[in-house]
Amino acid sequence: MRLGAELRKLREATDLSAKEAAALLEADAVQMSQIESGAVGVSAKRVRRLAAIYGCADEALTEALVAMATDRTQGWWEESRGVLPAVFLDVAEAEHHATYLREVVIHYVPGLLQTADYARSVFTYTRPELSEDEVALRVDHRMKRKAVIERDNPTPYETIVHEFALRVHVADRRSSLTQLRFVLDKIEAGQTSVRVVPFEREGFAGAGASMLYLGGPVPQLDTAIRDAPTGAAYIDSQPRLEQLRTLYQRVRDAALDSAATRDFIHRLTKEL
Secondary structure, three states: OHHHHHHHHHHHHOOOOHHHHHHHOOOOHHHHHHHHHOOOOOOHHHHHHHHHHOOOOOHHHHHHHHHHHHOOOOOHHHHHEOOEOHHHHHHHHHHHHOOOEEEEEOOOOOHHHOOHHHHHHHHHOOOOOOOHHHHHHHHHHHHHHOHHHHOOOOOOEEEEEEHHHHHOOOOOHHHHHHHHHHHHHHHHOOOOEEEEEOOOOOOOOOOOOOEEEEOOOOHHHOEEEEEEOOEEEEEOOHHHHHHHHHHHHHHHHHOOOHHHHHHHHHHHHHHO
């Protein structure tokens, strides 16, 4: 779907209609519509031809699109297709392909840093209630997502967490203490960079800044994921991405640095 969206952007920048582009590709309008909607795949040869038709002079972008067209990765998340909602699989796949990850969370510990007990408490609270089997599937999926920051060549990951997320007890105090210690272990192992926005920070109006920002192979293929009333919203327009990069930096500026964050979380564990 993302590949089709990017090809559509290139076409629209040339003012070519889908019918005109299809004719130059020696295809028909239906095929072009299916390619741009992500309903069908497209060969590397056709991607390069479309890039040439659209006058794309950015070789790095063209090659990144070709790589998307030829990628046949069947990741671990495919085991859950038809079992879990598609959004779970989409997030895992997006994280797998990202060149870096940046996240802002206000209300919960980030999914990539959650313990199984913490995640289970979050999913158990879902309404309508999930069965024990459904909760177990979601917890297992969330634990497997951690592979991106735990593998031998981990994806660079930085997250900004509000103090609220660290203090709220989604389960009991024991689980909260285990969760805080887990975050500390990840920081000290160098597997992630965590920064905390403390309650006492003045002038912080970023309570609605939650997002997951995923770096692409080239900046044009960056993606941001934000919660929306109808589910996860995937953002790929350059103006919106630029706004979110700025928003992320503003929240980062309000947060404690890494060393101060480590000390801050240590103090929280003592309080528990």
